[in-house]
Amino acid sequence: MADKSFLSDILKRIARAGPFLSSKSPISSSDLIPLCKELISDKGEASGLKTALKILDVYEAATPEEQRLFFLDVVEQFGVDHQVLQDAIDNWQSGDNASARDVYFAAEPKSQELIRRLNRVPGATARLVNMRANLLGYLKENPELKGLDVDFRHLFFAWFNRGFLEIAQINWSTPASILEKIITYEAVHEIDGWDDLRQRVAEADRRLFAFFHPAMPKDPLIFVEVALTREIPGAIAGILEHERETIDPNQATAAVFYSISNCQRGLRGISFGNFLIKQVVTELQRELPSLNTFVTLSPVPGLRRWIDLALISEDPLLRPEERTLLAALEDDAMPPADLTARLAARYLLNARSKKGTAFDPVANFHLGNGAILHKVHAAADLSERGKKISWGVMVNYLYNEAKIEEHHQAYATDSSVASSSEVKSLANAKTKASAVAPA
Amino acid sequence: MADKSFLSDILKRIARAGPFLSSKSPISSSDLIPLCKELISDKGEASGLKTALKILDVYEAATPEEQRLFFLDVVEQFGVDHQVLQDAIDNWQSGDNASARDVYFAAEPKSQELIRRLNRVPGATARLVNMRANLLGYLKENPELKGLDVDFRHLFFAWFNRGFLEIAQINWSTPASILEKIITYEAVHEIDGWDDLRQRVAEADRRLFAFFHPAMPKDPLIFVEVALTREIPGAIAGILEHERETIDPNQATAAVFYSISNCQRGLRGISFGNFLIKQVVTELQRELPSLNTFVTLSPVPGLRRWIDLALISEDPLLRPEERTLLAALEDDAMPPADLTARLAARYLLNARSKKGTAFDPVANFHLGNGAILHKVHAAADLSERGKKISWGVMVNYLYNEAKIEEHHQAYATDSSVASSSEVKSLANAKTKASAVAPA
Amino acid sequence: MADKSFLSDILKRIARAGPFLSSKSPISSSDLIPLCKELISDKGEASGLKTALKILDVYEAATPEEQRLFFLDVVEQFGVDHQVLQDAIDNWQSGDNASARDVYFAAEPKSQELIRRLNRVPGATARLVNMRANLLGYLKENPELKGLDVDFRHLFFAWFNRGFLEIAQINWSTPASILEKIITYEAVHEIDGWDDLRQRVAEADRRLFAFFHPAMPKDPLIFVEVALTREIPGAIAGILEHERETIDPNQATAAVFYSISNCQRGLRGISFGNFLIKQVVTELQRELPSLNTFVTLSPVPGLRRWIDLALISEDPLLRPEERTLLAALEDDAMPPADLTARLAARYLLNARSKKGTAFDPVANFHLGNGAILHKVHAAADLSERGKKISWGVMVNYLYNEAKIEEHHQAYATDSSVASSSEVKSLANAKTKASAVAPA
């Protein structure tokens, strides 16, 4: 409806300049808590827009230290009402089973209502996401802020429900303001300016899809970059290359997810990636019926970190001859390709976090989604970052629709890793003589 | 962004037909609870879309009785985990103040997570709103369902936060599918077909504004109808008349809110009206700087109901001579105009609900928003409905920006009613001789 | 691009209220010709917007008689410059072949430049189309206006080039303002209000497509109504019925074009129908691959008119026994079904206009597009209009892609009518005894 978008613009102006809402007198950060109390105490629900706007403005103008103190004050002063909670508990414990629900509402920290009321201001959602991003930075220093962070996450979990997200293809018809953010947010394979971006979104055999929330229409939440290819690629360079030959997308058989980036630090813990991948598979199948393979080309970010731990911890996954070789390795030296691949295969199949899930966060993500560990490639990412995290090893995870559910359940149940026999063989491959005895 | 809306359509198709999501085998309503358990037990977050879709489909195909039983099962089987709750309480009571928040999360009924997961399906939000509308119909019969209703309301309260709503002007460029809903949803002054609608949305001196939620883009949540006039009107007929003379909106000085309709029964208890009125005032001021008066022409839905109660309850607000006259009144007879106006004024100024707020729900709404009781009109709505609820009395509530906050606070604090001196005088006016002694 | 539509609105305001363009002082129709002279004489190209706007405003406010006189003045005063033309002819005749083109430009009537300059005002195109619609009404009375009409048509022919038209599906998401026009413009099977419209555009097995010109975004130029069916229908009633059973469009095998309406009288002689039909076929094939038959259900508007002529003209196409029967027919009586069908078949196959094309205008249109005369149905349209024009006979024209070009060429070359053998047999069928000798 044409008028909608028109009025959306008005909304934004109103939030700042409307007669009911104008925020004229300058206020200092010391007013934040009183303003928050005013906002939350109001029984009527509408008059608080002006107050909420003031709080956001003053908060954003405050120094980091003022913001930290504000968070601490909020935790202290907008917590659970203990008397109300105790009463509800008494009531429940007196035998009224149904009143367990009342305990829930009695136990709700006031900070949740505070955040909900702040969100009433048009455009506030993005500002609250940023507020939590700031908050996250103080959790280490002030663990007492964790409760407030949980409040944010709880509300964001409701607000950013999958059903509210919209998928959009980002291409060369996308507004520059959004493309600019893609450049900024790309976290895996850096985008080096507009020409580099162009080849990732405007070439016929490239796709980029993102999730948006309607209240943040200019801020992608997460995006995935896809290359349409004739074969499953074993190295990233050919995909990012500018001078490569473009193929007709209707002749592509494989869709390669080569980069997934979360954009909003303030949404940590709210996961969209699995939904996005499945949505994109569906979309691509519809557009290009010739596609029959959906696969990633993924980094192995935990490999060298794990090796370092394994070297000092007597981890039996490392063989003696491998230990010898690795220990002898000079600082910037790369182990032989066959060794890095073998170690990566063994690591991905076996290394576990304390929770019992895959040690490697990227592996954990794709295996949790029901993908299978398909292939390991040595010397696949020779960038500085690639060498630093995994000696250049990259991996294909394969999304096979017919098996996704089964793999997902298996991994969810006992963290069992679905893998091709090739990767399994690789993990157990014999050490080459040459590798055993370096000069 | 052009591609967004395009993909939104795809989303909808996907929800039904996508390879990950297709719901093939017919399932009966007895499968609902097992499906819900499957949905909620899944540790991975993505694979449940298919299950959620099934639940919604099966629920909607079920008979009312099956639906009622389903609700009862949900309340019983998706409640609070008592052991977890007790543990959290023990922890808190052992002195860890910070852990009050943990009680909150421990006390969350599983039904909330169930509803959140159902909402992941694209387009599910409207379906869940309808589900709650059904649920509301069973509360009287099955009071044990109230807890589940509270869960819905709690989540809707978060989802339908003011910050997520979009205002739209509804006019003759609006899609017919939305206009059709306006005809259906109008609850105050019925819209008699498309020609009647046309004069309310397409005439130069008429406006209709609605709130929408992005996840329900074709379903208005609430709308308000506005007439632009040169004077504050004292009767509804002139506003609804088809043959009236249209005025140039730039010459209007008053914006008259003559109808406000909530559209979604399933959103009961989530209030939007106050936000909508204030937004529309701002929007109209921007468009038409000549406007200086923002006023309603409102029904008095509780008047006769209150009179009936007052007559049997010795309420001192009724004078003896008024009681005499009213008692003598024949069934369908109308009291004299001056009496109905005086009674209405006195009623609106003084009659209170048990909570201490205005007895009249419309009065309570506008006074709570900070409006002032401006004028009372006898014989202002001579429709059947108007005569039945208030002997045709209507009222103007005036929104005076400069005073809104003050009035709102006063009413919120002690329910004191802001009123013009005219209305006050009217309430206390002497009974006319002629009225005292009817023939 | 978001900003475009926004600015388009501005454009419209500018055209009336902009500082360069405001048209303040009231002017009478006697000023029209002087204003036109001013408009056309201006060497600069921009300053004329205000003048052009004035002309359009004054013209539209004038009485029909003033408008007629204005047209006569334009023809007289904005014709060809004879001296310039003579010079160009002399030059050409002196042997400069290339200068034939110069004759073209020398012979251009000034009225063409006048119309072009009037069109510079935003929104003027629709107003000029209406101006020509008016003009057409005077051609009979004032044949000297034909030249001016030719000018309009020549420019409209350039402006409404197929390449500039946009196709749009009209459905229940279309703005009411456009739907309202569909109701008004339907010329074949009247639309009886919004409910009737709803079943033609909003049912799953109905489609309505229209051509628009970007300069007239709210005014359809032509539209076609399509029913998706399982069989080729032989009567209109079943298609227009409200209580019929809707079918799943994916199970339809035939797309039936049951109504085509030109919307703009002022565009007479500029034909869009052939382009529209072919476009719609392409669109439907894309959306619904199960469709294999594209066919019309068409009226036979010339049948009875031709019969009347044939009866008085000794046309050998009528057999003696048919003449007898028809002559004996009472005023409102219907001939037997087999007779009306046989006559219609013979008429459509053989009756010719003076130009040698099919006598029946609808036949001429579809045959010219390459369709084949597929089937004749008696008693297929029993509305008043249907009986009046063709005793209720309707016809299917079949669009068979593989043959379209061939049929089109054949008809274009020698007006030979492509027809099914069934229709041919029908045309030659023997007269039934019962029909020969009515009681």
Add this chain to the structure above:
Amino acid sequence: MADKSFLSDILKRIARAGPFLSSKSPISSSDLIPLCKELISDKGEASGLKTALKILDVYEAATPEEQRLFFLDVVEQFGVDHQVLQDAIDNWQSGDNASARDVYFAAEPKSQELIRRLNRVPGATARLVNMRANLLGYLKENPELKGLDVDFRHLFFAWFNRGFLEIAQINWSTPASILEKIITYEAVHEIDGWDDLRQRVAEADRRLFAFFHPAMPKDPLIFVEVALTREIPGAIAGILEHERETIDPNQATAAVFYSISNCQRGLRGISFGNFLIKQVVTELQRELPSLNTFVTLSPVPGLRRWIDLALISEDPLLRPEERTLLAALEDDAMPPADLTARLAARYLLNARSKKGTAFDPVANFHLGNGAILHKVHAAADLSERGKKISWGVMVNYLYNEAKIEEHHQAYATDSSVASSSEVKSLANAKTKASAVAPA
């Protein structure tokens, strides 16, 4: 209307892949003329889409030489029908005044109908504009092609009528594909990549407006860049600088048009600039009521070219001492600032083209639009180009609404140049002693 844009995309696909339109067999450029004959001979109007598409495809795949030969063939074979023309002339000369119009239609070259039919293919307009751009390149070599060029221009003149153009603000929400073209098309002050573009379109005190034609929605026709400033600027560097301070647009008093670029070579001779400037003035006045000055900062592209001519032609506009000084000037040396300014003022006020209009094309454009020559600045554009064309001199032309019409008429009538007294004084200023006698 939502469906419109959707179907527009379909249109494009149809043009290439639709069942009626597919162009399968490869054809060589030698087939172009036969195809054109086929296209133009077809009496039916619809079946030619496929043929038209073929012609465009084959033409675009042809070599420049093949294209040139094609143009020559078209001129020869698609000219005026001499017999038809002679008949029409005979008829007219026999005294039928009204039939002068018939001569017009008789004299129309067939190439016009050919171009019109080519344009029926969706998306063809941009391709025809490019075709003419190619054609223009051969006019010098093959003057016989001028007639064909005139045909193109005549049709483009009708198609690109002001009333069909849409204005759009180009900003950071504009699709990258369009922004990229702005970078390419900027002809006055080169845009050095995306960062440079960003500061011209995304800064609060910068604006860029363009005209689009609906049939070429991704190709701007012309655009103008505007700086909002507090004072009329006297040099370009401060406007293009990246590190400058942005001002609040509501505090700007002057809108400075500092660059106007025509984008489509194939539209040479179809002028939009005057319309665009006036439209932008109106738009800016609406958005920013504080603006009271509309002015350009323009190059003087003809200055040094004219000086060179004047030096060898005894032009009396050059004073003897100026001649001496200029003659003594070394190749890359710059004359003193006061001299360049004085010469520029005198040049702009007096130098005339053969047609009698201002010699300087930019002056001719703005004076023709009704602007006044406001101020001359030496050393205002010290780029290589600026020094080369005008020794760095730039000029402000002032658009004073109240005087625009008057100035326009005066210039249109006798090319009289509206100028500030300051510029007049400057033109006549005495030569400084220091300048007379260079060391």
